[in-house]
Amino acid sequence: MKSVQEMLKARPWLGGVLFAATVGVGVGVGLLLSSVATRKAEGRFAYTAKTDIAADEARNDVWGKAFPLEYESWLQTADTSFRSKHAGNGSIDLLERDPRMVVLWAGYAFAKDYSQSRGHAYAVEDIHKILRTGAPNDTDKGPQPGTCWTCKSPDVPRMMAKIGPGEFYKQKWSDLGSEVVNSIGCLDCHDPKTMALRISRPALVEAFARQGKDVTKSTHNEMRSLVCAQCHVEYYFKGPEKYLTFPWDSGFTVEKMEAYYDSIKFTDWTHALSKAPMLKAQHPDFEVFKMGIHGQRGLSCADCHMPYRTQGGQKFSDHHIQSPLNNIANSCQVCHRESADELRKNVEERQDKVMESRLQLEDVLVRAHLEAKKAWESGADSVTMKPILQLIRKAQWRWDFATAGNGNAFHAPVEVARMLGHGINFGQEARIGLALTLQRLGVKEAVPYPDISTKAKAQELAGLKMDKLHAEKQVFLNKVLPQWLRKAKEREDKLPR
Amino acid sequence: MLKWLRRWVQLLLPPPRWQVPALVLIGLTIGAGGVIFHQSRAWSYLYDDPKACINCHIMMPQYTTWQHSSHARVASCNDCHVPHSSLAAKYFFKAKDGMRHATLFTLGMEEQVIRITAPSKAVVQENCVRCHGFVNDEVSTRNVTEKTARHGEGHLCWDCHREVPHGRVNSLSSVPNSRIQLETPTIPEWMRKTPKDGAKP
Numbered sequence: 204m205k206s207v208q209e210m211l212k213a214r215p216w217l218g219g220v221l222f223a224a225t226v227g228v229g230v231g232v233g234l235l236l237s238s239v240a241t242r243k244a245e246g247r248f249a250y251t252a253k254t255d256i257a258a259d260e261a262r263n264d265v266w267g268k269a270f271p272l273e274y275e276s277w278l279q280t281a282d283t284s285f286r287s288k289h290a291g292n293g294s295i296d297l298l299e300r301d302p303r304m305v306v307l308w309a310g311y312a313f314a315k316d317y318s319q320s321r322g323h324a325y326a327v328e329d330i331h332k333i334l335r336t337g338a339p340n341d342t343d344k345g346p347q348p349g350t351c352w353t354c355k356s357p358d359v360p361r362m363m364a365k366i367g368p369g370e371f372y373k374q375k376w377s378d379l380g381s382e383v384v385n386s387i388g389c390l391d392c393h394d395p396k397t398m399a400l401r402i403s404r405p406a407l408v409e410a411f412a413r414q415g416k417d418v419t420k421s422t423h424n425e426m427r428s429l430v431c432a433q434c435h436v437e438y439y440f441k442g443p444e445k446y447l448t449f450p451w452d453s454g455f456t457v458e459k460m461e462a463y464y465d466s467i468k469f470t471d472w473t474h475a476l477s478k479a480p481m482l483k484a485q486h487p488d489f490e491v492f493k494m495g496i497h498g499q500r501g502l503s504c505a506d507c508h509m510p511y512r513t514q515g516g517q518k519f520s521d522h523h524i525q526s527p528l529n530n531i532a533n534s535c536q537v538c539h540r541e542s543a544d545e546l547r548k549n550v551e552e553r554q555d556k557v558m559e560s561r562l563q564l565e566d567v568l569v570r571a572h573l574e575a576k577k578a579w580e581s582g583a584d585s586v587t588m589k590p591i592l593q594l595i596r597k598a599q600w601r602w603d604f605a606t607a608g609n610g611n612a613f614h615a616p617v618e619v620a621r622m623l624g625h626g627i628n629f630g631q632e633a634r635i636g637l638a639l640t641l642q643r644l645g646v647k648e649a650v651p652y653p654d655i656s657t658k659a660k661a662q663e664l665a666g667l668k669m670d671k672l673h674a675e676k677q678v679f680l681n682k683v684l685p686q687w688l689r690k691a692k693e694r695e696d697k698l699p700r
Numbered sequence: 701m702l703k704w705l706r707r708w709v710q711l712l713l714p715p716p717r718w719q720v721p722a723l724v725l726i727g728l729t730i731g732a733g734g735v736i737f738h739q740s741r742a743w744s745y746l747y748d749d750p751k752a753c754i755n756c757h758i759m760m761p762q763y764t765t766w767q768h769s770s771h772a773r774v775a776s777c778n779d780c781h782v783p784h785s786s787l788a789a790k791y792f793f794k795a796k797d798g799m800r801h802a803t804l805f806t807l808g809m810e811e812q813v814i815r816i817t818a819p820s821k822a823v824v825q826e827n828c829v830r831c832h833g834f835v836n837d838e839v840s841t842r843n844v845t846e847k848t849a850r851h852g853e854g855h856l857c858w859d860c861h862r863e864v865p866h867g868r869v870n871s872l873s874s875v876p877n878s879r880i881q882l883e884t885p886t887i888p889e890w891m892r893k894t895p896k897d898g899a900k901p
Contacts, residue, residue, distance in 0.1 A: 225725065232732050238806040239740045246757030258888075364890035369898025394888070402887050405894065419886040423767070426886065446898060501773060511768050518765070518867060518875050538770060 256395040259364060261357040263388035265700060266395070272519045276512070277388065279523035280322030287528045288551050289558065290609075294329070295319035298658045303565040305661035306572060306653075307599060310475025311483065312346070314665050315672060320609070323387040323524060326355045331684055338675035339377030340683055348445035349374035353404060354434035357390035358383040360403040368405045372445045380683075381690035392430040400426040404433040410449035427503035428489065435488035435504075435609070439469060455490040457604045457622045461597070475665060477575035479592035484603035491608050495615030507534040526610070550613050557605070557612035560623040564602045566652075567630035571595050574637040574650045581644040591640070594633035601626030745798055748778045756805055758814070761875045762866055769865035780827045781820065793823065821856065822846035828857040 211218050254269040267274030283293035297317050298305050308314040316334035330336055330351065339345030350372040353359055362382050363371050371379070394401040402408055402418055407429065411418040421429055437460060441448040450463040461482070470480040492498045497507070505520060510533040512521040527534035528550060531543040539546060575595065578588065601622045605611055611619050641650075655661040662669055714722040736742070744752035754763045766772055771780075782797075783789045797820070804810050816824070825846050829836070844854035858864060893901040 228729075232729065232736070235802070235806050236732060236736050236739070239736060242756060242805065243739070246754075246760075360888065360890075363894075364888070364901060367894060367898055367900035370900065372898070400886070402891075405891055405898065408887055408891060421886060424772075444898075 258395055259361040259390070260395055261361045261385045261388075261390055262695065262698075263357070263385055266389040266393075270389075270398075272514060272517065273522045274389075276519075277522040277524075278324065280525065281324040282523075282525075283321055285526065285529045287526055289554050289612075290319055290526065292322055292525055292529070293319070294321050296658070298661070301562075301565070302655045302658050302661035303562075303569050305658060305665050305667075306476070306569045306655060307565065307602070308483075309572070309665035311472045311481070313483065314662065315667060315669070326386045327384060328386070330355055332676075332680065334672050334676055336376055338672075338679035338683075339375070339380070340679065344375040345377045347376035348372060348440065349376055349379050350440050350445045350447050351376045352379055352383045353406070353447050355387065356383045356385050357388050357403075358385050360390060363405070369444060369446065372440070372447060377683075380687035381694070384688065384691040384695075391433070400430050402429060402433060404447075406438065406447040406449055407433045407436075410451045413452050424501070424503050427505040428492075431504040431508075432489035435486055437485050437487035437490060437604070439464075439471070439485075451490075455493060456618075457601055457625075460487075460604075461600055474572060474595075477572040477592060477595055478579060478588070479572070479575065479595040479599075481596055482600045482603070484600065484607045486607050486609060487604060488608045488610065488614070491611045491618065492614040494618045495613075497614070506537075510534045510537065553616040554612040557616055557619050557623065560620060560627065561602065561606060564598065564623055564626045564630060567627055567634065568595070568599050568602060569655070570650070570652065571598070571630055571633045571637065573653060574634060574641065577646065577650045578637055578640050578644065581641065581646050583640055583644060587640055591633050591636040594629050594636065598626045598628075598630035598633060601629070745794060748776050750777045753777045756801070758805070758810055762814070764875050765866040769867075771865035775831070775865075779831075780824050783823050783826065784830060785826075818846060818850075824858075825849075825856050832857075 256266055256269065260266065263274065263277065267277075280292075283291075285292045295318060297319055298314075304317060305314045308317075312335040318329075318333070321329060336347050336351065337345040353372075359371070362379065389395075391403055392400055400423070408418050418429065436449055438447055438449050440446065450460045453459045453463050453466075464482055469482070471483040472481055473479070474481050489504075492504070507527040508524050509520045509522060510527075510530065511518055512533060521530075521533065523530075528547060531546055535546045536543065541549075572595065575588065575591065578591075605619045605623050605626070608614070653660075653664055655664060659669070713719075741752070741755050744755060750763065750766070753759050766777070778790075782793050822845060825844065844856065846856065848854050849856045849859075890901045895901075
C-alpha cells in the first residue's frame with residue numbers, strides 16, 4: 204500500500220479534496236456547537252412567560268394578564284353554588300348544624316364561630332368576618348397574632364421577604380390589616396419569573412429540615428402536593444413568638460403528633476367546662492391524604508383538585524381548586540371507569556360511615572366534659588382528675604384530627620375510622636373514671652345530657668355572650684376594616700400595573 | 701498480525717511536515733467534541749431518564765403530556781419508544797433516531813407538529829404489546845404490527861386509544877403554559893437568606 208505522500212504526488216487534486224472535507228467537518232462541528240448553544244438559550248426562554256411580573260407581585264389580576272386561562276379558572280373559586288352531601292363550596296354554619304362542637308370547644312375561639320370554608324377567592328374576606336379574629340380597634344389590637352394571616356394571601360410572602368417571618372408572626376393580626384388584602388393566589392405557589400412551582404411559606408421548609416429532608420430536592424410530582432401542604436396541614440403557634448410550626452418531627456399519624464405535643468407539654472387551651480388541657484387539630488389534609496390509598500399510590504393533590512382541562516384546544520391545569528365531587532369527569536374518571544353516580548355513591552358511603560362513628564364520639568365527649576364539670580363542682584381533687592382529663596384530651600384530639608380536615612373521610616377512611624375508634628375508647632375510659640369519682644363524691648344521679656339542640660343554646664352553656672361579640676364585630680367591619688382597605692388601595696395604586 | 705496493524709497505522713500517519721498541523725487539528729476536534737458532548741448533555745442519551753428527551757426543548761409538549769398521564773407512573777420515554785428485543789437493538793435505534801434528530805434540529809428542519817415515523821410506530825406497537833399483551837389476549841390484538849396495520853390487517857393500539865398517553869393534540873399550542881422546571885428554585889431567594897430565628901432576611 205502506498206503512503207499518503209505518494210498518493211498525493213500521483214494525484215495532487217486529492218489534497219484539495221482532503222482539505223475541503225476537513226473544512227466541511229469543521230463547519231459541521233461549529234454549526235452543531237452554535238446550534239446547541241442557541242437552542243439551549245431558546246429553550247430557557249420559550250417556556251418562560253414574556254412578562255416582567257415583580258418578585259413580590261401579590262395582585263392576582265396582574266399575573267392574570269399573562270395567564271388568562273389559569274386566572275379565569277382561579278376566579279371560579281368564587282363560586283358558592285355547589286353542595287355535596289356533607290359539605291360544599293358555600294359557607295355552612297357548622298356550629299348550627301352540629302351544636303355539640305360548641306360544647307367540645309368551650310373556652311376556645313372556635314366555639315364562637317366555625318363555618319365550612321369557601322373557595323380560595325374568599326380567604327381574606329372570610330377571615331375579616333369570622334368572630335374568631337375578634338374586633339380590633341384603635342385601643343385594642345384584638346386577640347390574634349400575625350400568624351393567623353400566614354395562609355390567607357400572596358401578600359404574606361411579600362411581607363415576610365420584607366420584615367422576616369419571625370417579625371411577621373410576632374405582630375398582631377390587626378397590625379398587618381392594611382398589608383394583607385389579596386386572596387390566596389399566584390405568588391403563593393409560583394415563581395414569578397419561571398412559573399415553576401415554589402414553596403413560599405417557611406414553616407414547611409423548616410419542618411422538612413428538622414426531619415433531615417431537603418424540600419428543594421422534591422420532584423415535580425411531589426411539588427404538586429407540597430405547594431398545598433404549605434397550609435393544608437396540622438400546625439401550631441410555637442411559644443410567645445407565635446412561630447408557625449408543623450408538629451411533624453416524630454411522624455404523621457395522630458399518635459405521633461400527639462407524642463410530639465405531649466413531649467413539649469403543649470396545650471392549645473384549657474376547657475371551660477371540664478378544665479381538661481386540650482389540643483385543637485387544624486386541618487391535617489396532606490398528612491391524612493398521604494395515609495390513604497390515593498396518597499399511597501403516588502397521586503398528588505393537583506391530580507384530583509386541579510385536573511388537566513382543555514379549552515379551545517389548549518390544555519392547562521384547572522385552577523378552580525374545589526371538591527372533585529363537583530368535577531368527577533375530569534378527576535375520578537381519568538382513572539376509574541364507573542359512572543359518576545356510582546363514584547359519588549362510593550365516596551358518600553365512606554363519609555357516612557365515618558360520620559356515624561364521629562357523632563358517637565361527639566356524644567361521648569359532650570357527656571365527659573359535663574361529667575367532669577360536675578365532678579369539679581362536687582369537690583373532686585386535681586390528683587384524681589388529672590388522668591381523667593388526660594383521657595379527655597386524647598379522645599378529643601382524635602375526634603378533632605378526624606373532623607377538622609377537608610375530606611379526611613374520603614382521603615383515608617380506614618385511618619380515620621381507626622382514630623375515631625380509639626377516641627371512643629379513650630372517651631369511655633374517661634367516663635368510667637368519672638363515674639367512679641362521682642360515685643365516691645356521693646353523686647347518685649347520672650349527669651343529664653344538656654339541651655344543645657341549637658347553636659344558641661350550646662353557646663349559652665359554654666358561657667359565651669354572643670350579642671356582644673356580634674356587635675363588636677359590626678363596629679370593626681363598618682369602621683376599622685374600610686380604613687385598612689383604603690390604605691391598602693392607596694399603596695397598591697402606586698404600584699405599576 | 702502486529703505487522704499488519706503497524707502498516708495501517710503508518711498509512712494513517714501524516715507526512716512529517718504535516719504532523720504539527722495534524723496534531724493541532726486533532727486537538728481542536730477533540731476539544732470541540734468535548735464541549736459539544738458536555739453542552740448537549742450527550743451522556744444522558746445513554747440512560748433512560750425522560751429528561752434526556754427535553755434536552756432539546758421542542759419535545760416539551762410530548763414531555764408534559766406524558767408527565768400528566770398515568771403512564772408517567774410506570775413507563776419512561778424509552779419504555780415505549782425504543783426496542784427492547786436486545787441491548788444492541790436498543791442502542792442502534794437510539795443512535796439512528798438521535799442522528800436524525802440532531803441533523804434536523806441543527807439545520808432547523810424540525811416540524812412544527814411532530815408526528816411519529818413508521819419505524820417508530822412499529823417499536824411503540826411492539827412495546828404496547830410487551831406490557832399489555834397478557835391483558836389483551838382476549839381481544840387478539842397481539843399479532844398486529846405496524847406492517848400488518850399498514851396493509852389493513854388489524855389496528856394499532858392507539859388507533860382507538862387515541863389519548864394514550866400524550867393526548868390528542870400535542871403541539872406547543874396545545875400546552876402553552878405547561879412549564880417544565882429547567883431550573884428548580886423551589887424556595888424563593890428571601891427564604892434562603894432568612895436566618896434560623898426567622899429574623900429579617
